[in-house]
Amino acid sequence: MNKPINDQSLDTLFREARSQNAWKDEPVGETLVQAIYDLMRWGPTSANCSPARFVFLTSKTAKERLKPFLLENNVDKVMRAPVCAIIAHDLEFFEKIPQLFPHNPEAKDWFSGNEELARTTAFRNGSLQGAYFMIAARALGLDCGPMSGFDNEGVDQEFFRGGTIKSNFLCSIGYGDPTGVFDRSPRLSFDEACQVL
């Protein structure tokens, strides 16, 4: 049985968490980055396929490699963040299914001969894992700055050599500088977004 978390934790994860545009000058060490991964990897994916792959850019040199592919308004947000993660997925994730889904290793064959299904599955589950990543980072007291304003193909060439790993979105992590945040935008109400049948 799952236990509900308390109200303060719900604020941390959702109600008070904001997408950050500016960062305090506080480092995020590798131990914390590993702790985010160790939490997020438990989030569910179909057939436990776990297609997400992450590249953590922590040095100025590493972030300089990303810079040419960023939309102009994202450059400072990345360069000033302690860490920027490239959240990607492996289109050949199914090679690891025998390891990840040991009670049914043949599940690999669902995807290995079906490029369209593999692509959809990698994107769907990789995106979910990107969301788990943000929730895990917030749970550990960090802030996130997700971004899709960049040249995916350029990033794939630079960081993944045009192989089977494809970038999805970027997410800076660190401790947000609240002066960089604009007023919270509204969200759709339950009635606008949901049906109960």
Ligand SMILES: Cc1cc2nc3c(=O)[nH]c(=O)nc-3n(C[C@H](O)[C@H](O)[C@H](O)COP(=O)(O)O)c2cc1C
């Ligand atoms: C997948 C994704 C891509 C985004 N891309 C950008 C971006 O390229 N540049 C940017 O400044 N903000 C970007 N954002 C931030 C959104 O505008 C922000 O999350 C949204 O307005 C909600 O803001 P809040 O979390 O502070 O309420 C992105 C967010 C997500 C989840």
